[in-house]
Amino acid sequence: MSHTAWRIAILTFLGTALGVLLVANLTLGDKVIDETVPSLYTVADPQFARTMSVMLGPALLPGNRTRALVNGDEIFPDMLRAIRGARKTITFEMYIYWKGSIGEQFSAALAERAQAGVKVHVLIDALGSQKIDPGVLSRMKAAGVQVALYNPVRWNTIARMNNRTHRKIMVVDGTVGYTGGVGIGDEWTGNAQDRDHWRDTHFRLEGPAVAQMQAAFMENWIEVTGEVLHGAEYFPELAEAGRELAQFFVSSPGGGGESAQLLYLMSIAAAGGSIRLSAAYFVPDDNEVRQLVEASRRGVRVQIIVPGPLTDSAAVRRASRSTWGELLRAGVEIYEYQPTFYHVKVMTVDGLWVTVGSTNFDTRSFSTNDEANLNVYDGAFARAQEAIFAADLERSRRITLEEWERRPFTEKLYEYTMGLLSSQL
Numbered sequence: 001m002s003h004t005a006w007r008i009a010i011l012t013f014l015g016t017a018l019g020v021l022l023v024a025n026l027t028l029g030d031k032v033i034d035e036t037v038p039s040l041y042t043v044a045d046p047q048f049a050r051t052m053s054v055m056l057g058p059a060l061l062p063g064n065r066t067r068a069l070v071n072g073d074e075i076f077p078d079m080l081r082a083i084r085g086a087r088k089t090i091t092f093e094m095y096i097y098w099k100g101s102i103g104e105q106f107s108a109a110l111a112e113r114a115q116a117g118v119k120v121h122v123l124i125d126a127l128g129s130q131k132i133d134p135g136v137l138s139r140m141k142a143a144g145v146q147v148a149l150y151n152p153v154r155w156n157t158i159a160r161m162n163n164r165t166h167r168k169i170m171v172v173d174g175t176v177g178y179t180g181g182v183g184i185g186d187e188w189t190g191n192a193q194d195r196d197h198w199r200d201t202h203f204r205l206e207g208p209a210v211a212q213m214q215a216a217f218m219e220n221w222i223e224v225t226g227e228v229l230h231g232a233e234y235f236p237e238l239a240e241a242g243r244e245l246a247q248f249f250v251s252s253p254g255g256g257g258e259s260a261q262l263l264y265l266m267s268i269a270a271a272g273g274s275i276r277l278s279a280a281y282f283v284p285d286d287n288e289v290r291q292l293v294e295a296s297r298r299g300v301r302v303q304i305i306v307p308g309p310l311t312d313s314a315a316v317r318r319a320s321r322s323t324w325g326e327l328l329r330a331g332v333e334i335y336e337y338q339p340t341f342y343h344v345k346v347m348t349v350d351g352l353w354v355t356v357g358s359t360n361f362d363t364r365s366f367s368t369n370d371e372a373n374l375n376v377y378d379g380a381f382a383r384a385q386e387a388i389f390a391a392d393l394e395r396s397r398r399i400t401l402e403e404w405e406r407r408p409f410t411e412k413l414y415e416y417t418m419g420l421l422s423s424q425l
Helices: 003-026 046-055 072-084 101-115 134-143 155-160 210-225 259-269 286-297 314-321 324-329 363-367 379-393 401-405 409-420
Strands: 061-070 089-094 119-125 146-150 169-172 176-180 201-206 244-251 274-279 301-307 333-337 345-349 353-357 371-377 396-399
Touching (some): 046 244, 046 259, 046 371, 061 379, 072 101, 072 176, 072 201, 089 101, 089 210, 101 119, 101 134, 119 210, 134 146, 146 210, 169 210, 176 210, 176 353, 176 371, 210 244, 244 259, 259 286, 259 345, 259 353, 259 363, 259 371, 286 324, 301 314, 324 333, 324 401, 345 379, 353 379
Parallel strands (some): 089 119, 119 146, 274 301, 301 333
Antiparallel strands (some): 061 244, 089 169, 169 176, 176 201, 244 371, 274 345, 333 396, 345 353, 353 371
């Protein structure tokens, strides 16, 4: 074959690969909820709990206890204590696992337990954790930890490279679980005291719903490894640990990507008095905006905290701001957190219903990523989360309609452009 023919063949291959990559990055999962969900009852109505028990998959189970862990100073010591106390199994799924001190601490704790005979299974997203120290993986594997990567980017996986596991799950001995917004990175350490230490909340769960969390991990472990983990070591009999109704559900493009969106839309539709949304990434589509606007117009106080100027993605912040006009005109209150990057993902409704987990309020979470959320139906727990929200509110700045409308034209143009690309941010 001549040099010219070789060049043509190579250029053709590269062009085809680029085209496939582009299509992959623009292809989303199924998203079928194009209309607002009607408001038929409130969160306080027993019909709400009945509906959420069947619409989202796993049922709301009684007998749970959930504790909020605020910022790294509370989150990481609690998780590491649980790992070091493991006797039988540890299952661990994480989107972000970056190099640094906290990553070293987790890998050392997981490796030590594996060497002690505990069955340790670690699943991390290949793209989200691309900044991991390769030595961390090697040391865990050498100690007997089973490590798997979710959807590594290879030539034969380009068509599905846009699908990531964004889930944050850790279950120890099948009896205690953790989920929320945190990643394994030094940015999450500390107490949100400066721009280098982020604000986040994670949650510790005990009770029957832990089995649902374990099943959520198993879904992706089976997908990646083909290995089925079961038995009493992973799914022990679970006694009641508290008084909360709770459920742990998952969503993914292949298994009903709209489930996470359905959760939020139905929760908003059932709001009768208040919605308090902490949103690390808030880029609603037209239907989600309408749902929030309808809630505000029927008298619900809607308050939303989003990241301020200190963020990990200026493009997402601009895309978010492009959607605020109709919300602000309807009376929705939007606040930007000021001290550091705000990575919290929590919504409370009417002081009764709380959803926490990995899901962001954006198209990527609602239709493309694998996500997982813990829903808790309990007044005491909800009020505790509202108190945390109120504390965050004091460190946030409210954005008024007048300020939003006075944005310079160049800023509006940039935000509008980012809004067009919001599904890929």
